[in-house]
Amino acid sequence: MAADLILALDQGTxxxxxIVFDARGKPIASAQRELQQxxxxxxxxxxxxxxxxxxxxxxxxxxxxxxxxxLAEIAAIGITNQRExxxxxxxxxxxPIHNAIVWQDRRTASFCRELVAEGLEAHIKATTGxxxxxxxxxxxxxxxLDNVPGARAxxxxxxxxxxxxDSFLLxxxxxxxxxxxxxxxxxxxxxxxxxxxDWDDRLLERFGIPRAMLPKVEDNSGSFGLTEAGIxxxxxxxxxxxxxxxxxxxxxxxxxxxxxxxxxxTGCFALLNTGERLVPSQNRLLSTIAWRLDGxxxxxxxxxxxxxxxxxxxxxxGLRAISHAAESEALARTLEDTGGVYLVxxxxxxxxxxxxxxxxxxxxxxxxxxxxxxIVRAALESVAYQTSDxxxxxxxxxxxxxxxxxxxxxxxxxxxxxxDWVCQYLADILxxxxxxxxxxxxxxxGAAYLAGLAVGVYPSMAEISTAWRADGRxxxxxxxxxRKTRLDGWAQAVARVRTQPA
Numbered sequence: 001m002a003a004d005l006i007l008a009l010d011q012g013t014x015x016x017x018x019i020v021f022d023a024r025g026k027p028i029a030s031a032q033r034e035l036q037q038x039x040x041x042x043x044x045x046x047x048x049x050x051x052x053x054x055x056x057x058x059x060x061x062x063x064x065x066x067x068x069x070x071l072a073e074i075a076a077i078g079i080t081n082q083r084e085x086x087x088x089x090x091x092x093x094x095x096p097i098h099n100a101i102v103w104q105d106r107r108t109a110s111f112c113r114e115l116v117a118e119g120l121e122a123h124i125k126a127t128t129g130x131x132x133x134x135x136x137x138x139x140x141x142x143x144x145l146d147n148v149p150g151a152r153a154x155x156x157x158x159x160x161x162x163x164x165x166d167s168f169l170l171x172x173x174x175x176x177x178x179x180x181x182x183x184x185x186x187x188x189x190x191x192x193x194x195x196x197x198d199w200d201d202r203l204l205e206r207f208g209i210p211r212a213m214l215p216k217v218e219d220n221s222g223s224f225g226l227t228e229a230g231i232x233x234x235x236x237x238x239x240x241x242x243x244x245x246x247x248x249x250x251x252x253x254x255x256x257x258x259x260x261x262x263x264x265x266t267g268c269f270a271l272l273n274t275g276e277r278l279v280p281s282q283n284r285l286l287s288t289i290a291w292r293l294d295g296x297x298x299x300x301x302x303x304x305x306x307x308x309x310x311x312x313x314x315x316x317x318g319l320r321a322i323s324h325a326a327e328s329e330a331l332a333r334t335l336e337d338t339g340g341v342y343l344v345x346x347x348x349x350x351x352x353x354x355x356x357x358x359x360x361x362x363x364x365x366x367x368x369x370x371x372x373x374x375i376v377r378a379a380l381e382s383v384a385y386q387t388s389d390x391x392x393x394x395x396x397x398x399x400x401x402x403x404x405x406x407x408x409x410x411x412x413x414x415x416x417x418x419x420d421w422v423c424q425y426l427a428d429i430l431x432x433x434x435x436x437x438x439x440x441x442x443x444x445x446g447a448a449y450l451a452g453l454a455v456g457v458y459p460s461m462a463e464i465s466t467a468w469r470a471d472g473r474x475x476x477x478x479x480x481x482x483r484k485t486r487l488d489g490w491a492q493a494v495a496r497v498r499t500q501p502a
Contacts, residue, residue, distance in 0.1 A: 003075035006452045008444035013082045013266045016055040018063035021448040031062030043106035046099035071234040078240030078451030080247040081165040083188045086140035088162045101140040108139035109357040129287030136190035142207045167215045178225040181215040183292035184246040220291040221450040240451030244443045245269040251446030253468040258405030264416035268308035270390045271300045279401045283393035284353045303352040303390030307345035311379040321372035329419045332377040340365040342493035343378040353393045358499040384429040385490040413442040428478035438469040
């Protein structure tokens with residue numbers, strides 16, 4: 001039989017998944033494991049790397065078995081991962097020296113303030129395209145070297161390796177033969193020069209991270225090595241890799257400048273393709289690498305929101321206003337509006353375009369008439385308002401740079417967009433059409449496409465673009481006056497929780 005299947009490994013913040021895709025990009029089997037979260041202190045978030053590894057491999061084996069297909073039919077593996085989460089491990093045995101520090105973790109916020117005070121912010125922005133924030137990997141790696149006994153000395157002796165989750169999985173899959181990452185993941189570390197396409201020596205020196213610890217940076221589609229035969233039962237090529245949001249952008253076939261996608265999972269991440277042009281943001285968005293193929297980078301502007309679906313999890317698990325996340329849609333439909341209630345979900349600070357790590361969540365506008373349903377709807381509405389903040393900033397950046405076509409449609413994906421009410425409210429607040437794809441697992445699909453391109457399962461990006469199909473299209477129907485009133489109320493609510501001046 002021809003090898004025409006792709007196994008995508010999708011290691012996320014709350015779960016590890018594996019999906020087998022066929023030559024048409026259709027998922028034929030999947031498996032998932034929930035990932036335990038650890039919160040050692042306020043603002044700290046960790047994962048156990050051994051759980052990440054074992055859960056991902058368990059899901060992969062289950063997905064292969066469920067597919068009913070032979071291992072020989074799997075042409076390649078694509079990896080996509082929660083970005084910015086940092087792991088340091090022993091080169092000799094592959095064992096992590098500490099739990100993974102998750103992208104949401106805020107323990108290095110005070111050090112980030114030191115970097116700003118030193119005047120390093122301008123260099124970081126010009127070099128990496130990023131703002132100075134604890135969100136990114138560099139300060140997490142520095143923390144591990146500073147706080148795990150003996151780690152810095154071992155790193156200087158060349159005994160330790162570091163990377164994001166993709167690098168760790170690749171190391172393990174290849175039996176420690178390959179220490180690499182892709183350009184998109186590298187661009188999220190706050191250590192990578194996205195113009196020169198190399199690690200930046202000035203930043204490595206300031207963070208005290210030896211260059212030898214870091215992975216080799218590869219294109220997103222190409223050879224990353226072979227798996228150890230004993231892990232999955234055969235030696236399978238690994239030929240695609242991308243951070244989850246870049247993978248989702250690829251899976252959404254946003255290949256042309258001006259195309260925009262937004263993913264709604266734990267957080268919300270909107271990426272706008274700017275093509276060959278690197279567009280610096282004047283509105284505290286991120287300039288980043290969308291993907292690099294044949295050595296040529298495609299750039300994007302990104303807006304990162306820390307809390308989206310996690311707000312619904314909170315009203316379920318913390319507030320106990322609902323029993324299941326799916327109940328939120330029905331509750332939202334019972335109300336004409338929130339009665340002036342706003343939930344600002346700054347549980348781990350505010351992301352773009354505010355970057356206020358010390359802001360904390362708040363519910364505002366409560367009256368005696370307010371109910372749990374109002375708060376649930378306010379949680380859903382907060383996703384649209386935060387997305388509006390991002391799109392406004394993106395349009396301003398593109399216009400200021402004279403950088404081409406402005407986005408006029410939003411392609412959405414992630415767990416939250418199964419909720420039709422959320423999709424319609426997004427269209428209403430953004431005042432633009434929202435398209436939901438037929439294959440909503442776009443993160444895994446993007447990893448599969450990148451892997452499949454390298455081995456010929458998917459012939460070209462043009463064919464991938466042609467194959468993209470919408471499952472639903474939502475047109476705005478809210479009147480302009482109501483939209484403005486609600487957005488003004490949101491702006492006032494955000495101002496109440498901010499700790500940094502506007």
